[in-house]
Amino acid sequence: xxxxxxxxxxxxxxxxxxxxxxxxxxxxxxxxxxxxxxxxxxxxxxxxxxxxxxxxxxxxxxxxxxxxxxxxxxxxxxxxxxxxxxxxxxxxxxxxxxxxxxxxxxxxxxxxxxxxxxxxxxxxxxxxxxxxxxxxxxxxxxxxxxxxxxxxxxxxxxxxxxxxxxxxxxxxxxxxxxxxxxxxxxx
Numbered sequence: 001x002x003x004x005x006x007x008x009x010x011x012x013x014x015x016x017x018x019x020x021x022x023x024x025x026x027x028x029x030x031x032x033x034x035x036x037x038x039x040x041x042x043x044x045x046x047x048x049x050x051x052x053x054x055x056x057x058x059x060x061x062x063x064x065x066x067x068x069x070x071x072x073x074x075x076x077x078x079x080x081x082x083x084x085x086x087x088x089x090x091x092x093x094x095x096x097x098x099x100x101x102x103x104x105x106x107x108x109x110x111x112x113x114x115x116x117x118x119x120x121x122x123x124x125x126x127x128x129x130x131x132x133x134x135x136x137x138x139x140x141x142x143x144x145x146x147x148x149x150x151x152x153x154x155x156x157x158x159x160x161x162x163x164x165x166x167x168x169x170x171x172x173x174x175x176x177x178x179x180x181x182x183x184x185x186x187x
Contacts, residue, residue: 026090028066028111030098040081048095054081055091063116066091068101068109075100076116
């Protein structure tokens, strides 16, 4: 009975923490216009007119709704950077996002950050992946050992396994005969 109650308390705590983690309230700051052109942690270049932000934990590409608690203005931003680091803030906004929230004059404002549910994962295909047939088929090699495709630029050279290479043999025999001739001529 004690184990069951303990398990229920732990599960309730974890589920409550998950629900609370979806919204955060704290201080927000913004990038200055001079930061335009610098690289973010995701590799993108920062631009002051983009609606982007820096967050410590959300994955890159996540859409967040940021609400200014003082005036109720909202903006949707995309996570492209990591931060803010150690200043008591929960999010760094781009200059445009900060101006739409009305926090340029203040510099720092109290905001509520919510993750949007209907976000798409970048580079994830919408459709199901195509089915690939990995069955090995039998084929015969052409006489010259070259597969020709529809494009004239693409050719694949295949060396036949059981037949020795005639060009290599002829080169080897020429070297041997040349060597023998030299040794005969010197005697």
